[in-house]
Amino acid sequence: MASQKLMKVLSLGMLSLLLSLSLTLSGCSSQLDHSEQEHSITVAMIVKMEKGDYWEIVEKGAEVAAKEFGVNLIFTGPEQETLIAEQIHMVQTAIDDKVDAIVLAASDYMELGRVTDAAGNAGIPVITIDSEVASTKVRSHIGTDNYRAGYKAGMELVEHVGDNSRVAVVSFVEGAYNSGQREEGLFDLIAQYSGIQVVEKRYSYSNLAAAKEATEQILLEYPDIKGIVALNYIATAGVASVINEKGLGGKVKVVGFDASSEIMEMVQEGVVQSTIVQNSFTMGYLAVKYAVDATKGTKLPERYDSGSVIIDAESMLYEENQKLVFPFVN
Amino acid sequence: MRRKSFSIQAWITAAFIFLSIIILVLVSLLLYNKFSVTAERNTELNTQQIVQQVAYNILTYLNDTTDTFTIIDKKINESQQFPYQYFEDELHSILAMREDIVSISFFDRSGELIAVSPAAEYRKNTNVTAQDWFLQGLNRTDEFSFSQPHVQNLYKGQYPWVISLSKGQSLMKDGQQIDGVLVLDVNFKSLDSLMERVSLGKKGYAYMVDAKGNIIYHPQQQLIYSKLKSENVERVLTEADGSYKETMNGEMRMITVQTLPLTGWKLVGVSFMDEVLTTRNEMTTFMLRLILAVIILVIPLAYLLSSKLSRPIKQLESSVRLLEKGQFSSQIDVNGYNEVKQLSHRFNIMVNRIRELMSQIVEEQEAKRKQEFEVLQSQINPHFLYNTLNSVVRLAGSSKNEEVVLMITSLSKFFRISLSQGRNIIPIRDELEHIRSYLTIQQMRFKGKFSFTIHAEEDVLSCETVKLVLQPIVENSIYHGIEKMVDPGVITVTAEFHHNKVRLAVRDNGLGMSEEQVQGLLNGSARKESISGSGVGLNNVHERIQLFFGKSYGLEVWSEQEEGTEVIIWLPKS
Numbered sequence: 001m002a003s004q005k006l007m008k009v010l011s012l013g014m015l016s017l018l019l020s021l022s023l024t025l026s027g028c029s030s031q032l033d034h035s036e037q038e039h040s041i042t043v044a045m046i047v048k049m050e051k052g053d054y055w056e057i058v059e060k061g062a063e064v065a066a067k068e069f070g071v072n073l074i075f076t077g078p079e080q081e082t083l084i085a086e087q088i089h090m091v092q093t094a095i096d097d098k099v100d101a102i103v104l105a106a107s108d109y110m111e112l113g114r115v116t117d118a119a120g121n122a123g124i125p126v127i128t129i130d131s132e133v134a135s136t137k138v139r140s141h142i143g144t145d146n147y148r149a150g151y152k153a154g155m156e157l158v159e160h161v162g163d164n165s166r167v168a169v170v171s172f173v174e175g176a177y178n179s180g181q182r183e184e185g186l187f188d189l190i191a192q193y194s195g196i197q198v199v200e201k202r203y204s205y206s207n208l209a210a211a212k213e214a215t216e217q218i219l220l221e222y223p224d225i226k227g228i229v230a231l232n233y234i235a236t237a238g239v240a241s242v243i244n245e246k247g248l249g250g251k252v253k254v255v256g257f258d259a260s261s262e263i264m265e266m267v268q269e270g271v272v273q274s275t276i277v278q279n280s281f282t283m284g285y286l287a288v289k290y291a292v293d294a295t296k297g298t299k300l301p302e303r304y305d306s307g308s309v310i311i312d313a314e315s316m317l318y319e320e321n322q323k324l325v326f327p328f329v330n
Numbered sequence: 331m332r333r334k335s336f337s338i339q340a341w342i343t344a345a346f347i348f349l350s351i352i353i354l355v356l357v358s359l360l361l362y363n364k365f366s367v368t369a370e371r372n373t374e375l376n377t378q379q380i381v382q383q384v385a386y387n388i389l390t391y392l393n394d395t396t397d398t399f400t401i402i403d404k405k406i407n408e409s410q411q412f413p414y415q416y417f418e419d420e421l422h423s424i425l426a427m428r429e430d431i432v433s434i435s436f437f438d439r440s441g442e443l444i445a446v447s448p449a450a451e452y453r454k455n456t457n458v459t460a461q462d463w464f465l466q467g468l469n470r471t472d473e474f475s476f477s478q479p480h481v482q483n484l485y486k487g488q489y490p491w492v493i494s495l496s497k498g499q500s501l502m503k504d505g506q507q508i509d510g511v512l513v514l515d516v517n518f519k520s521l522d523s524l525m526e527r528v529s530l531g532k533k534g535y536a537y538m539v540d541a542k543g544n545i546i547y548h549p550q551q552q553l554i555y556s557k558l559k560s561e562n563v564e565r566v567l568t569e570a571d572g573s574y575k576e577t578m579n580g581e582m583r584m585i586t587v588q589t590l591p592l593t594g595w596k597l598v599g600v601s602f603m604d605e606v607l608t609t610r611n612e613m614t615t616f617m618l619r620l621i622l623a624v625i626i627l628v629i630p631l632a633y634l635l636s637s638k639l640s641r642p643i644k645q646l647e648s649s650v651r652l653l654e655k656g657q658f659s660s661q662i663d664v665n666g667y668n669e670v671k672q673l674s675h676r677f678n679i680m681v682n683r684i685r686e687l688m689s690q691i692v693e694e695q696e697a698k699r700k701q702e703f704e705v706l707q708s709q710i711n712p713h714f715l716y717n718t719l720n721s722v723v724r725l726a727g728s729s730k731n732e733e734v735v736l737m738i739t740s741l742s743k744f745f746r747i748s749l750s751q752g753r754n755i756i757p758i759r760d761e762l763e764h765i766r767s768y769l770t771i772q773q774m775r776f777k778g779k780f781s782f783t784i785h786a787e788e789d790v791l792s793c794e795t796v797k798l799v800l801q802p803i804v805e806n807s808i809y810h811g812i813e814k815m816v817d818p819g820v821i822t823v824t825a826e827f828h829h830n831k832v833r834l835a836v837r838d839n840g841l842g843m844s845e846e847q848v849q850g851l852l853n854g855s856a857r858k859e860s861i862s863g864s865g866v867g868l869n870n871v872h873e874r875i876q877l878f879f880g881k882s883y884g885l886e887v888w889s890e891q892e893e894g895t896e897v898i899i900w901l902p903k904s
Contacts (some may be wrong), residue, residue: 064550068533261489268455268483281552307556313455317483319544323551326481329491329522 042072043291044094045103045284046087048130048176049206050077053260054233054280055105057327058129061284062103069292074099081173081206084108091115095122101291102126106133109177125294129287130280131178140300142286144278146178149308150185150231153255156274156310157190157227160253164195165226168218170239172206172232182231182257199225204235211238225252233258236275240266259311259325267313274312277324282306338643342636343629350628351621358617366610373606374573377530377586381599384528384536385588388521392476392592398424399474399495399514402434406512410502421447430517432482432492436501437464438510443484444503450485458484463494467511471498476593478546479518491518522547534601541594543567566598575603642666646674653681694877701874702754721775737774740767750797755878758825758832758901759791765800765823772808780812780819780838790825793832793904796878799871803836803897806851806868811840811895827903831883834899842891851887868897875899 045062047055059075066073074094078086084107092115094102102119104126106112113134119126120137128141161167169186171179183201190196200218204211211234218225219242228243230236236256240263243252249271256263256275266272283306290300309315309324316325402421425431425448435446441459443452458464463477474497482492492515499512525547528536537548543563545554553559562576566587573586582603589596649662661681662674718741725734747764750756762784769782804821812819822837843851851868872885879902889895 061552064553070532264489265453265486268453270454279552279556282556282558285550285553285558314457317457317461317481319478319480320555322481323555326489326491327552329519 040070040072041100041292041295042074042097043101043103043288044074044076044090044097044099045287046090046094047075047077047105048081048087048107050075050079052233053328054258054278057280058105058284058287060327061281061286062288063284064281065285065288065292069289071288071292073288077105078107081107081176084111088112088115091119095119095124098122099124100295103287103291104128104133105130106177107131107173108175109180110134110175125291127287127290127294127300129283130278131176133177139294140290141303142283142290142306143178143303144283144308145305146181147185147188148305149257149276149278150182150187151189152185152308152310153182153229153231153257153276154186154189156255156276157186157229157253158193158196160255160273161196161227163193166197166199166222166224167227167229168200168222168225169198169202170211170214170218170228170230170235171201171203172235174203179231186229186231204230204232204238206232206234208234208238211235212242215239215242219246219248219252227253227255230254230256233260233263236272237262240272244269244271261326264311264316264325267311267316270313274310277309277311277321279306279308279324281324281327337640339633339636339640342639343632346632346635347625347628350624350632354621354624358621362610362613362617365613366606369606369609370603373531373601373603374584374586377534377584377599377601378573378588380528380530381536381586381588381597384524384599385590385597387524388597389590389592391521391524392590394428395493395495395514395516396474396592398428398431399497402514403474403497403499403512406499406501410500410507418447428516430520432490432515432517433485435484435513435515436499436510437513438508439468444501444508444510446485450487453484453486456484463496463513464511467496467498467513469498473497478540478544479521482515484515490515491522492516493518493521525549528599530599530601531605532602533605534599536597536599537561539563539566539596539598541596546595561598561600566596642670642674646670646677649674650677697873698877701870701877717775718771721771725774733774737771740770743767744771748798754797755794756797757791758786758793758795758834761795761797761800761834762786762791762823762825764798765804768801768804769821769823772804776808776813778818780808780821782821782823784823784825786825787827790827790832793901795832795834795899795901796871796874799875799899800834800836802868802871803899806897807836807838807840807895811838811842815840830903832901832903834901835896836899837894837896839894842893842895843887843889844891848887848889852885871899875901 043062043066045059047058049055055077062073062075065071076090078084078090087107088111091102091104091112095115095118102124104112104116106116106128109132116126116133116135117137120135125139126135126137128138128143130143131146132138132141132143157167167190169183171183173179187198190198199222202214202218204214211230215228215238218228228239230239233256236254236258237260239254240256243249243254244266249266249269254266254272256266256272257278258280259275259277263272263275267275286304286306290304293300309321311321311325315321401424405420421434433446433448433450436444437458438444441464443458446452462480463475466475466477474495477494477496479491479493481489482494483489494513494515496511496513498509500507500509502508525536525538526549528534530536535549538546540546543566545551545561545563548554548561550559554561562578562585565574565576566585569585569587571587571589573584575582575584577583584599584601584603586599586601587596588599643666645666646662662678718737722734722737722741725737744764744767747756747760747767750760766784769784773780773782800823804823807821808819812821817839820839822835824833824835824837826833852872868885868887875884883900883902886898886900887895888898
């Protein structure tokens with residue numbers, strides 16, 4: 001009798017033990033499962049500059065993709081495009097944080113190469129946008145075909161200044177791959193016109209003040225200058241503001257790159273004749289999409305041309321261009 | 331017991347687990363089905379509700395804007411002036427209330443700006459005449475029209491996204507009537523953020539098309555322009571308000587359409603079915619986990635239950651096993667459910683009965699041995715031998731040689747059959763021969779005091795009988811019936827078939843017996859009186875017959891005082 005009672009107590013104890021065990025087990029596993037589900041892909045997007053319309057649009061595109069594909073997006077960039085060391089550090093941090101993929105807009109073609117290799121070696125796929133980097137570890141590049149964009153800018157310039165004039169170029173960072181490509185496209189076109197002479201090429205280092213200063217110097221040194229090509233949006237803004245201040249709008253033709261409110265104002269005022277607008281939203285969107293694909297092992301196209309559009313005072317109001325030129329509703 | 335693969339416990343355990351799993355799976359399936367249907371339905375309802383709500387908000391906003399426009403338009407109609415001093419104040423209060431109003435402008439038919447409120451610096455190259463709202467306004471003086479959201483490029487400062495309400499209007503300036511277009515630009519921001527806030531699940535969104543199918547708002551408008559994305563607008567235009575499902579780029583989507591009156595725009599909600607399926611998958615994993623947990627829980631439970639259920643039966647089994655080993659004294663004491671209790675009770679009764687029968691058998695065997703011993707004793711009854719030999723001596727002394735020979739021969743025959751090589755069962759022929767020898771000897775000893783006859787049917791002779799059954803009866807007849815009689819006695823022995831039995835009868839015409847004496851004969855209380863005889867009582871004969879052939883055979887005694895006695899032996903026909 002006593003042993004039977006003992007058995008009963010024992011079995012009850014065992015039962016409750018099992019019950020709690022199974023409950024905790026299932027609880028544990030469900031928690032595990034939850035974290036598994038919530039473990040979304042983390043993509044670090046490191047661009048040239050954290051601020052600025054251009055990069056904000058890239059970020060916006062990236063955010064749309066992040067929402068669509070359930071990606072945890074980390075968007076960073078140095079304060080200035082020239083802070084290359086800082087950008088390298090940011091890439092290194094992303095590697096150390098073991099993100100699933102890195103999207104990089106390299107401020108310098110060569111300098112970012114090594115850290116990109118490091119990312120590749122750590123098994124983190126790298127997608128570049130906007131400007132390329134000297135690394136074979138890059139899975140895919142999404143950006144404007146800068147050579148073509150430069151070439152288009154040249155065509156616009158020729159159209160406005162005619163084929164017998166002196167022109168100048170305000171580029172951005174020496175060493176950045178895309179600026180070099182644009183220059184190359186531009187010079188290849190200009191070379192076809194013997195009457196057009198490029199008298200000066202200056203770097204603005206993506207700094208508005210530097211761009212303004214460069215423009216003023218150009219105007220000072222070459223009063224007969226007919227046109228200036230600015231190769232990125234800070235350079236364009238700088239050039240346009242100086243030309244406008246000096247009342248030279250229309251006399252010194254300006255072909256710029258990218259769009260911002262200021263630039264569009266200048267376009268409408270006739271200071272900037274045309275600007276080559278890149279599809280930065282698409283860049284940001286596709287970069288995240290490709291990053292997701294890369295983590296899944298999908299084969300990616302080596303490069304994707306996100307395209308560029310020539311915008312002038314008339315075409316800026318075309319329905320299909322409005323969202324490109326004015327991506328922010330404000 | 332557990333070594334056996336199919337013990338009752340194993341069966342119960344298996345059945346219990348099987349049953350629980352089946353029930354669980356059934357319930358799970360039902361729940362799952364119900365759940366997934368409900369989840370889908372909920373998504374549909376939810377999407378519809380959200381889309382309707384957003385449509386309502388947009389409509390309210392547009393209605394407010396329309397009212398504002400109508401008021402301004404009416405004032406201008408009345409005063410034919412713009413800007414107009416009194417009116418300006420009113421306008422300011424309207425503008426103060428509606429921060430989203432960007433500007434109210436009046437253009438003449440050539441696209442020249444005539445007036446604007448609030449005052450702003452007009453830009454160059456505005457291309458007004460090419461813009462949609464201007465063209466619409468030119469054609470319609472009776473009714474206003476809504477433009478698509480677009481960038482307003484008219485005034486310096488910024489490039490706001492606006493919706494334009496425009497209408498053909500005319501006003502007086504410098505005494506001249508100017509026909510033109512009145513346009514109210516309202517910031518698109520509030521509608522944009524309204525649309526942007528729409529979240530249908532994690533990935534779902536809403537977009538808007540105009541009556542012609544142009545996408546006028548889309549959260550991914552750039553992607554649509556760059557052809558990275560597309561929407562099936564044609565279907566949206568043909569479908570009535572409500573929900574439908576479509577597959578696009580391999581994804582199942584639920585499309586919810588809601589038409590906005592006033593503008594003819596259609597608000598389209600897009601939700602993704604895989605999000606519904608995700609919750610469905612979660613449900614599946616949960617169900618599987620639940621089944622697993624229940625199995626883990628049920629196995630020990632089933633084990634405990636089955637061991638509890640099968641314990642009485644196991645106890646019963648081990649008790650029976652003990653019995654098998656011969657321990658009849660063991661009583662089964664099983665406390666369990668009713669059936670087992672009954673079973674053990676009946677079993678106990680059975681065991682008791684077996685025990686009784688066994689002891690009965692032991693007793694009977696003992697009795698048989700005793701009787702055989704008695705018979706054996708009678709076979710070599712020294713008294714009888716002595717008397718007989720004495721008679722022989724006497725006969726020999728009187729030189730009656732023939733009679734000596736007859737007596738010795740009879741004695742020899744008597745003993746031969748008595749012994750019968752140790753057999754218990756002999757043919758009736760031998761039994762009759764035996765009694766004949768006995769009667770011959772006794773007749774000679776009693777010097778013709780009685781005569782005897784033996785009649786037997788021929789067929790009866792080969793039937794079998796327990797040996798030495800007649801001799802004690804005949805002995806009884808001689809010593810108790812005839813010896814004390816004055817007249818000569820007659821003893822008749824007959825053997826015949828009667829009613830399918832063998833009937834042996836010994837009849838004498840002796841003294842006969844009283845009723846009590848007859849009873850005494852049969853139950854053996856009269857034994858002592860026959861001590862002079864073979865020492866074997868009639869009850870011994872009766873019991874031996876019954877022991878060998880059963881209760882339906884044995885002795886019957888008929889006796890009448892002064893008339894004689896008849897003892898009948900019933901034997902089976904064989």
